[in-house]
Structures are given as C-alpha cells and as structure tokens.
Amino acid sequence: MNTPQLETERLILRRFRENDIDALYLILKDEAVNTFLPWFPLKSIEETRAFFDTRYAAEYAKPQAYAYAICQKKVNSPIGYIKVSMDEGYDLGYGLRKEFWHQGIVTEAGKAVIEQVRRDGIPFITATHDINNPRSGGVMIQLGMKYRYSYVEQWQPKDFPVTFRMYQMNFCQKDDGVFTKYWDNSAVHFVETDI
Numbered sequence: 001m002n003t004p005q006l007e008t009e010r011l012i013l014r015r016f017r018e019n020d021i022d023a024l025y026l027i028l029k030d031e032a033v034n035t036f037l038p039w040f041p042l043k044s045i046e047e048t049r050a051f052f053d054t055r056y057a058a059e060y061a062k063p064q065a066y067a068y069a070i071c072q073k074k075v076n077s078p079i080g081y082i083k084v085s086m087d088e089g090y091d092l093g094y095g096l097r098k099e100f101w102h103q104g105i106v107t108e109a110g111k112a113v114i115e116q117v118r119r120d121g122i123p124f125i126t127a128t129h130d131i132n133n134p135r136s137g138g139v140m141i142q143l144g145m146k147y148r149y150s151y152v153e154q155w156q157p158k159d160f161p162v163t164f165r166m167y168q169m170n171f172c173q174k175d176d177g178v179f180t181k182y183w184d185n186s187a188v189h190f191v192e193t194d195i
Contacts, residue, residue, distance in 0.1 A: 003065045006112045012076055013068040013109055016056045020069060023078040024048050032098045036133040038155055062086060066117055070096065070109045082109045084117050084125055089179055092127040094139070110143045118171045126179050128164040137195075140167040147195045148178050151186035165195070 006013040016024060025048040027033060034041045042048050059065040064086055069078035080096030092113070094106050117125060127145060129136035137147075145167035155162045166182055183189045 002063055006116060008108050008112050011109055012071045012073055013112060015060060016069045020078050021048050021052060027095060027097055033095055036130045066113060082113055090122055090125045092125050106139050107142045124168060124170040126168045128166050131163045131165060137165055145169045149183055149189060149191050151182050152188040153186060
C-alpha cells in the first residue's frame, strides 16, 4: 500500500475516502483554517469533490504517497490533513479544523508521518510557513525541523506577496545540506538571525 495507515496515541492517519467529502468540506471551507493556505476557502461540496480528485485520489494513484486524513480514534472522521509531497522538496503540509487547534494534534500526526517517510528512505523533508503564522513554525520546531532561510513569493492563486520561512529536516545524520529551490527562485531571500 502506498499510503500506509498510521496510528498514534489519539489519532488514526489514513487515506481520505469518497465518503469523507463532507468532513473534508468542513476543513476546506473555513476561512480561519485557510488564511495561510494558497487556495481560497471552498464554497461547495462540488468544489470539495474536485479538490479530493486532484489532491488525494491522484496522489493515491502514485507508487508512493503520504497524503493523510487526520482522524481521532474515537470517531475516525477527518478533522484535518497532513501530507508530504513527493516532489523534489518533499514538502510537509497540514491543516486542522480550528476547534481542534492548540491540542498538539498536528505535532502528534507530524511525528508519525515523519517517522514513516524516514523509514521509507525519503532523504529529507521541508516545510514553509507565512511569517504572519508563527504558530505553524512552532509546529515545525516541535517536530525537530530547523529554520534555514526566508524568501518572498507571489502566492497563487491568491496573488499577493508572502514572506515564507523554510524549515528542513535531514534524515542522514552526516547530511547538513539545504534544499535551495525556494531561495534560488526568489529575488528576495535572506536568513533571519533572531529565530
């Protein structure tokens, strides 16, 4: 199976299913949840179904995928998502319904996913956050990721400039290499010294 189910003390991390569309819509329609995400809040179940098809069903068709629904064990219905992309940056991304914020859920899920990708031989992961969303950076730090640099990007489809902080975790102890694509692609990039 290309997306192995994972369990933690409180959570089940599993594939999104067709019957999760309503739960996924609750996550993706919320303006607060989506403030720091590149897409606009979704407006309908139809938009959510299209999002599921392109973002999840398409991922699950690949030989290796880490795109998880975050579910509480007692309910096993998605309250958030967490994924590691299989592109060259192995980007870690996550989102969680706001009523579940500040409970350590994403950190708990993130530790399990990171351990799985490490075991499966992924060489490193990256993650980025808007500087106006420092709590997301706090999650990255709690997961053991290290700040590497900041850069400005014209965010799409929202189409406004965002300063991102890029964090990275390498799984080879001797490897301190840095993924530089975001740095290289941005005309404005710098290292913050007070992080």
